[in-house]
């Protein structure tokens with residue numbers, strides 16, 4: 001039986017702790033900044049609430065799942081109290097292992113174990129972490145520890161270059177939060193086109209859901225439809241003209257430029273898919289020319 005400790009008592013700490021304590025990794029203690037949160041997290045997992053320094057003193061293999069900004073300070077608090085060195089992994093996606101340097105300085109093997117999933121509540125996490133991917137990286141023992149934990153919760157460990165966590169995390173934000181941004185932008189444009197504002201989301205949902213399914217389908221490239229896939233330059237031109245004008249007049253970037261920039265950026269990624277499918281070079285180039293920003297703010 002390999003006991004572990006957890007610093008942090010938010011949704012990630014609680015859901016990971018709950019899953020691990022039921023899969024061969026009993027959680028000996030959970031710490032938080034406030035006593036109340038530590039008690040709440042401990043009750044959810046079924047363990048003892050302690051303070052950060054206690055986690056350092058335990059010198060157990062440790063998961064650190066605190067707010068990103070608090071990571072250096074929490075690592076320093078653990079390090080200040082540590083006895084024998086152990087292993088620690090944090091769950092933040094944007095930082096590499098280096099953010100745990102105070103522990104590395106005390107001989108700990110440090111790394112990252114970032115769940116590539118959205119975890120708004122502990123209950124969500126207990127359901128969504130099995131089957132999720134986890135970005136891992138760091139020193140050898142830390143990576144071995146992270147891989148074992150990921151395997152225990154039924155996740156999938158993927159290696160990330162230790163210096164590339166900001167890029168890896170930006171990709172995660174594009175695929176996750178980016179969906180929210182796309183729905184927000186499309187909803188605003190639909191409402192401006194006259195669709196009832198309280199209907200736009202339900203109008204867009206079947207289209208968005210089918211597209212998501214198709215994009216991840218085995219032949220995703222070939223399920224792409226629409227003007228870029230067809231090489232329909234005239235339609236892309238009409239879209240750009242609509243996006244950079246309002247009431248027949250050119251608008252500035254500050255007014256609605258974000259939507260033209262968004263459309264242009266999406267189009268250039270769609271062109272990559274269309275080229276892979278064999279779109280003619282002339283069509284590719286004429287569409288690319290249409291979305292070469294910025295033409296907005298000047299003559300439409």
Ligand SMILES: NC(=O)c1ccc[n+]([C@@H]2O[C@H](COP(=O)([O-])OP(=O)(O)OC[C@H]3O[C@@H](n4cnc5c(N)ncnc54)[C@H](OP(=O)(O)O)[C@@H]3O)[C@@H](O)[C@H]2O)c1
Nearest residue numbers: 008009010011012032033034037065066067070092118119
């Ligand atoms: N939630 C997600 O969807 C998700 C997904 C993947 C990765 N992550 C990452 O996992 C980590 C934990 O995220 P989370 O959403 O579970 O919880 P969180 O809200 O980011 O962090 C909560 C924990 O951090 C502690 N904390 C906050 N400020 C502190 C400070 N100044 N000093 C010491 N402790 C402090 C809190 O203590 P008190 O409450 O007692 O003040 C609490 O234990 C973060 O790095 C996050 O980026 C989150």
